[in-house]
């Protein structure tokens with residue numbers, strides 16, 4: 043059976059007395075993008091720093107490609123590429139000089155360095171800036187160089203800490219696009235506290251709050267997790283608001299206009315069918331019923347408060 047690219051088992055870490063993360067478990071088996079989402083102080087950087095071998099965990103194990111990061115850090119790190127929140131760029135080097143230096147640091151065989159640099163540049167769309175000093179590149183292109191250094195040794199696992207931080211809107215779109223391309227060949231994990239970032243780039247999502255994983259699943263799962271629990275209904279001949287409130291499973295009714303109401307219902311009910319049946323029986327002349335889905339921000343707020351494992 044093929045090894046998981048990443049396996050995290052019972053990972054916990056405390057700084058002095060306070061636990062920053064507690065008993066985190068997960069596995070990454072395939073290429074693609076995993077978003078690590080959480081508010082400030084949730085434990086994202088602690089988790090990522092441990093997974094990249096920058097910080098030693100208090101408890102638990104991380105395996106990269108089946109290799110224990112604690113026991114064999116040099117071997118394990120050959121399979122990890124890391125773009126920290128502040129890219130470790132040398133502004134006075136050219137793109138070629140810098141990437142060559144990174145490839146050597148990453149223990150790429152000397153005979154392979156040139157090819158590795160060319161491949162990383164071409165993947166990140168910076169080949170035409172080979173001789174340009176890094177300081178003279180725009181923020182977006184500097185970030186591309188940062189991503190290129192993370193993949194120069196062709197690692198299986200690439201970790202990007204808040205990769206679009208500080209970029210302008212156009213650069214954000216371009217870097218997100220690049221991340222998706224990189225994820226075709228690598229398992230990419232990115233951390234962010236921005237929901238649209240995860241939506242735009244990630245296949246899977248882990249949400250971490252107070253040091254614990256509170257949601258783990260596909261982006262689709264996440265979008266669907268928040269079942270709609272309100273709807274707008276338009277009826278030509280509606281009953282009184284009191285009558286609407288008496289309908290079983292209806293928990294709240296808000297009057298918008300004479301024919302339009304927002305109603306809240308207990309989730310898990312086929313409310314559309316029920317409302318149509320009642321409308322036909324009572325001649326309410328129902329015109330339209332629109333289910334309202336919570337925004338991702340609402341989902342974020344709700345999920346922050348409870349533990350949901352999928």
Ligand SMILES: Nc1ncnc2c1ncn2[C@@H]1O[C@H](COP(=O)(O)OP(=O)(O)OP(=O)(O)O)[C@@H](O)[C@H]1O
Pocket residue numbers: 057058061062080081082083084085086087088089235
């Ligand atoms: N070096 C440290 N010493 C003591 N406590 C720390 C240290 N680094 C982080 N913490 C604490 O550990 C917890 C998790 O922090 P962490 O930086 O991992 O969160 P985060 O999700 O990455 O947040 P942010 O998005 O703000 O970087 C926080 O309560 C933080 O204050």
